[in-house]
Amino acid sequence: MTVTSVHDPSHREALWELEDAFEGGDLISLFGRCTVSYEGRAASDLGAGDRLLVLKPDGAALVHTDEGRQPVNWQPPGSEHHAAVREGQLRVRSTRSNPDETLTVRFSDIHQLSAMAVTGGRDLTLHGSEEDLRTRILERPELVEPGFEPRETERPSSAGPMDVFGVDADGDPVVVELKRRRVGPDAVGQLARYVRALRAELGAEEGADTPVVRGVLVAPSVTDRAAERLADRGFDHVALDPTPEE
Amino acid sequence: MTVTSVHDPSHREALWELEDAFEGGDLISLFGRCTVSYEGRAASDLGAGDRLLVLKPDGAALVHTDEGRQPVNWQPPGSEHHAAVREGQLRVRSTRSNPDETLTVRFSDIHQLSAMAVTGGRDLTLHGSEEDLRTRILERPELVEPGFEPRETERPSSAGPMDVFGVDADGDPVVVELKRRRVGPDAVGQLARYVRALRAELGAEEGADTPVVRGVLVAPSVTDRAAERLADRGFDHVALDPTPEE
């Protein structure tokens, strides 16, 4: 493990270390007093203060204050980092194109600079996603309703792929929309689009009568407005979590 | 400015420094080899690897790898940090309630620990937001269309507050929806909800006839599908940026 770390470096020392770290593909942590300006999709300015600048070898840049989960300013991966000493300050600039964006951090004082060569351990396994919910339903279709039979996932339609397509105990087609958490009205609209598309598709095959196509929204819970829209459209809601209760 | 920084500390040394930093309300940066586990709204596990852990005095915790703008794991502000030495590892745990969530980072090696007491400079001025777009339109209503007169912003309706409400050159009511960047079909749906709500409201006042209510989407550009939906509903699109071109 190669970690370089300097305390209260001069601007010039910091510049050398930064250039080495850029070259070596290191993950960089930089504490200091700085101003920040950003110009791109929007534009912003931030006055002098103590902050943490994180520079990643993939081009990401993060400026963090002492508050909040979000960086106060940032640059996404794919940007290019450059450092220079200008007008008595250490200027770190991260730029990208498409869209053209520039993040500039000007340090008057650098308190601590650390750089680490990072390797491995990037494989995260996440549970409780929409995919888990789908798996759960395919394994136990009766959770949707007795007699439900899944036929296809990601079934294509003119309104896009529907999460689960199947038939109910009467043999009528059912469109199932999965949401991993409490949903608002937008999810009902999404389900309605699939149902409408499938009705049009089946109607074109079979003749003039509007065919029966049911819509089921599977989600832990729904908002009041969403419940109204479900009722309006004659859709059902099944309360189900992506992971079984303990 | 108080910065403490230790290179390759023992677990016990690191623990002392962490507890001092928690006490002092410092912003903490911790490089090392660790495993990460999270349990809460979802659950995840991350095998051993070199990462950067940032701990903020407001309770936020961020675990960053060498890639991505997003932390691979995190805890939002309002959480509580605790550190301990357990089973030969430095365990840093951040917990919160409502919902109950726990983030645990176990370090086998600590390469660098830095902590800084940060002060001031938290006021960011951002330009180019939806608010800027609204200001621009209120100052120059003719940018929407000749003869347009704004009457109200955030006008309430049963579908929520509409961005700008006004009348056109013929005196017909106009609902304006503002978007700071290129939009998809969802924005048209949002506009449609406001227009529908206003038609219902005015119709209830005036009688049986559906009153004329126009919908205008102001955005730099729209996707093809959004353009279709705009045409379907008889709405207009005005191409406008939140900030004037240079």
Added chain:
DNA sequence: ACATAAATGTCGCCC
């Protein structure tokens, strides 16, 4: 606390 909508959202997938 709940519902709603914005965000420099970011990220991943598919066309």
Added chain:
DNA sequence: GGGCGACGTTTATGT
């Protein structure tokens, strides 16, 4: 590369 939707979205705001 654009369009589209999910995300442990986060964040702000109104009720």
